[in-house]
Amino acid sequence: MIATLPLTRRFRWTYAAYVLVFFVYLAAPLLVVGVFAFNDSRFPALPWQGFTLDWFIANTPERTGLIHDRGIIRSVGVSALVAGCVTFLAVTLATLNAFLFERCQFPGKNLLFILMLLPLVIPGVILGISILIFASRIANYFDFNHDILLDMLRPGLLLVVLGQFAFLSTIATLVISARLRTFDVQLEEAARNLGASPLTAVLTVTLPFLAPAMIGAGLICFLMSFENFNTTLMLVGSDATLTITLFSRLREGATPVLNAVSLLLMLGSMLLALLAVRVQKRA
Template sequence: MNGGAFQRVMFAVYIAIFFLYLLGPLAVMAISAFNTPQYPQVWPIEGLTLDWFGLLLADADMMYGLQTSVWIGLLVVCISVPTGLAGAIVMTQIQSRLRSTYYLIVVSPVLTPGIIIGISTVVFWRQFTTDTGTRFLYDGIALTVLGQSSFISAYCMLIILARLQRFDRVQEEAALDLGASYPQVFRHILLPFLKPALASAAVLAFLSSFENYNTTTFSILSDKTLTTVLAGRVRQGTTPSISALAVLIVGVTILAAIAYEIWKRRADAAAARRQRAALAAEEAELAGEPVPA
């Protein structure tokens, strides 16, 4: 076997091991979700059943935790994406000598352990609500949203900033020269350009919030999310209903990814058609021919 063939074989082995390591646990959970034993079991398969999915849907704590996690995730998106957008815009506007300091400040929550963020969120807002007489705001869901948003917004800022660095400022200057106001430039020029980054930031913010445990376990107080419920169940011993939950989450994720890819391809095709139509119209105008409708 020559060197090239050996490298191809080793690369194939590496890829196989990589995907086995990546997808193996998901396959195990998927099989155990349809197996009949009371404890998650892959082999032997004693029978096929859908009872674990019914048991999952009938689990009040699990469903309440799922509902709370989704609600918190949506609120985190509503806070983190605008905050990240503002942070990215400020990054491009401040003086170059201050950017490194500003960048260090806004990215520091990402480098802070989640446990520290959770504890500090609870301590700060407990004292703040007590001193201001707004104790009713000292709520587990509100604290979790604030704690998670403090570092998830930094992720959003980095995504938006990467897109914003490719923005051509000449478009803004041209619009201002033509009489547009700054809000109009922001709404009609900058936001459409940042739309893909905003969508990616929103998805990342929701997923980061949904799976977060370190910050949530302290800031949620007496309430509970899906991650805290799952952590409690794992300490008591797992059941195949948790595997059924994993199958549903993976299935929803795959369907969402497929739907997004279909939408993206259709949007790209529509943009290409518009570009071809514009080029054809420009060529026809230069040739003195009638412009196609």
């Protein structure tokens, strides 16, 4: 909608109603999940049986709350470990990529940039399957021909990290590159004129300028890694992440504990998103 065009009152009301319906459509399922996390019933469905916190804190033979569910707590730790590793690797490579694409000129630069963007357009399931097949063939070759066991290339946390890193590093690169593009190179030149080496100038001048973008990219990577399902499903081993654990539990039947986990995930995602926006605004 173009604000400068004259609009009738009917159009404004219609547009406002459309926006309201759109956001209700998006928020209604999330609100339902959050509400039924407090329903005093063994099944997350109507009728409403009363308010309870049992699905968060209970520890009885009849009910086991979220904080006492060892399987879910363990999967949260696995997801946090994977997300931390992916975030560190993605932000590190993205920072190097940003300098490569913004500061350097070389043959095939545009082609390399397009290849970097490919993981974003490839479906997560296809990406996971491709990495799994590639890693399995390498492991099978060394196993059958040289009697060398490369268990690290079998389904497990390493492949999960590599699979998520493949597309999250691209997202982080785009975020950090956009920030580096606005940097005044003369600030680095001034630091070098004052006696700083090229590396010292980058570390003391450029990286502090990039810090907000690096933090924002890191928060995005952590959040997307923690909640990733499609790619992780193809690569996970015995150590399941939180999303895989929730999927396995849901196949056995929905329970209010899953609603409680979903509610905490929504709140955590909201806080990280708000933090990322605030960091970007301070930049």
